Amino acid sequence: MPLITLQDVAFSRRGNHILRGIDLSLSSGEIVTVVGPNGSGKTTLMRVIIGALAPTRGTLTRRPGLSIGYVPQRLHIDATLPMSVARFMALPRRHPADAVRTALEQAGADGLAERQMATLSGGQFQRVLLAHALLGHPDLLILDEANQGLDHRATAAFYRQIERVRREIGCAVLMVSHELHAVMQASDRVICLNGHICCQGSPETVAGSPAYRDLLGLDECDAVGFYRHHSSPAEASA
Numbered sequence: 001m002p003l004i005t006l007q008d009v010a011f012s013r014r015g016n017h018i019l020r021g022i023d024l025s026l027s028s029g030e031i032v033t034v035v036g037p038n039g040s041g042k043t044t045l046m047r048v049i050i051g052a053l054a055p056t057r058g059t060l061t062r063r064p065g066l067s068i069g070y071v072p073q074r075l076h077i078d079a080t081l082p083m084s085v086a087r088f089m090a091l092p093r094r095h096p097a098d099a100v101r102t103a104l105e106q107a108g109a110d111g112l113a114e115r116q117m118a119t120l121s122g123g124q125f126q127r128v129l130l131a132h133a134l135l136g137h138p139d140l141l142i143l144d145e146a147n148q149g150l151d152h153r154a155t156a157a158f159y160r161q162i163e164r165v166r167r168e169i170g171c172a173v174l175m176v177s178h179e180l181h182a183v184m185q186a187s188d189r190v191i192c193l194n195g196h197i198c199c200q201g202s203p204e205t206v207a208g209s210p211a212y213r214d215l216l217g218l219d220e221c222d223a224v225g226f227y228r229h230h231s232s233p234a235e236a237s238a
């Protein structure tokens, strides 16, 4: 049984049709990336999937007992508030010390437990958010532009960490990103969204699709050339 299945899902708010006709299912262990321009409904789709918003039409089915870990687009923590990583990891409830240590290690954030959240780099901060999401042993990890504010190198490193997490704990990953090329390389399947699903398939299929290029305003060289560049074995294993 798929982890989640959406059938003809739509979401509207005050007469604004944000999502329509979404048919989507996610299987165990796959990495799926949602790309699309600003305002195309990516965050809304994530919020429908985690259950924060109810579809206004269609059905959403979750596998019984499904556990979802969510890494939000952004999380503001007041810099004047003393908040160590260890304390953050204990919110909203404490976990055994070895569970916290394991989650930090899995997220590549080991050694940060005693640091103040306000002093972390953008990449370290995202790894701590990832560790927090891993505490619940998710079957499905959802990341909404978790690379926001990271430079290209940090983004690539973060996605390699996501692939490692998938390998180690076997969860499926659903992520949103604007960092098309880095993210596409890490994906088994890419979904191109603009209120509805414009196209989907393997990264190669989507990168070569006219619908994807038109939507993202890319020319053929951008879409295909960048993708190949980041697919080179040397870079992938760096």
Ligand SMILES: Nc1ncnc2c1ncn2[C@@H]1O[C@H](COP(=O)(O)OP(=O)(O)OP(=O)(O)O)[C@@H](O)[C@H]1O
Residues within 6 Å of the ligand: 013, 014, 016, 018, 036, 037, 038, 039, 040, 041, 042, 043, 044, 045
């Ligand atoms: N609570 C809300 N009430 C009304 N409209 C909303 C609400 N939330 C989102 N929208 C609208 O829905 C559309 C899709 O927003 P959403 O944040 O899902 O897009 P997105 O693809 O994630 O955008 P971005 O890439 O800029 O983060 C936008 O036009 C937005 O203004």
